[in-house]
Amino acid sequence: MRSHRSPLVWLLIALQILLGLGALISGALMMAVPNGSLFQMPLSMLQYSPFSNFFIPGMILFTTLGVYPLLVAYSLWRKPAWIWPDVVNPSKQFHWSWAASLAAGAIALIWITVQVLMLRSVAFLHLLYFVWGWALIGLTLTAAVRRYCAR
Numbered sequence: 732m733r734s735h736r737s738p739l740v741w742l743l744i745a746l747q748i749l750l751g752l753g754a755l756i757s758g759a760l761m762m763a764v765p766n767g768s769l770f771q772m773p774l775s776m777l778q779y780s781p782f783s784n785f786f787i788p789g790m791i792l793f794t795t796l797g798v799y800p801l802l803v804a805y806s807l808w809r810k811p812a813w814i815w816p817d818v819v820n821p822s823k824q825f826h827w828s829w830a831a832s833l834a835a836g837a838i839a840l841i842w843i844t845v846q847v848l849m850l851r852s853v854a855f856l857h858l859l860y861f862v863w864g865w866a867l868i869g870l871t872l873t874a875a876v877r878r879y880c881a882r
Contacts, residue, residue, distance in 0.1 A: 761789025
């Protein structure tokens with residue numbers, strides 16, 4: 732029997748889905764047109780980064796903030812009985828989707844921090860995604876989500 736999904740669980744799932752979809756689209760477009768013209772981002776933005784174009788950042792964005800949060804959202808929604816994720820689950824008292832959700836928030840924070848450091852500028856979207864990463868972590872740590880993910 733599945734535990735009751737509180738509004739906080741649904742909000743966490745929705746934020747994971749929105750993050751994932753946005754990053755999938757953005758990452759795919761960055762890989763498709765790596766010169767940055769689709770986003771009106773000049774290649775000079777990358778002068779302090781190890782990248783000469785947006786292909787590799789797009790690929791990282793697509794996988795780590797696109798595919799991964801969508802898998803996390805699915806795992807929070809369905810709580811599949813997959814055994815292999817439990818190998819890296821540090822919190823065995825919770826379904827592995829709980830730790831995966833924390834990791835998604837941490838990945839978002841790391842991504843945006845590295846991006847700000849490499850670009851050497853801060854924009855509104857950076858602040859939005861910084862708050863988004865903390866929201867993922869904060870929601871995952873709520874009693875309602877912990878109760879839902881408890882084994």
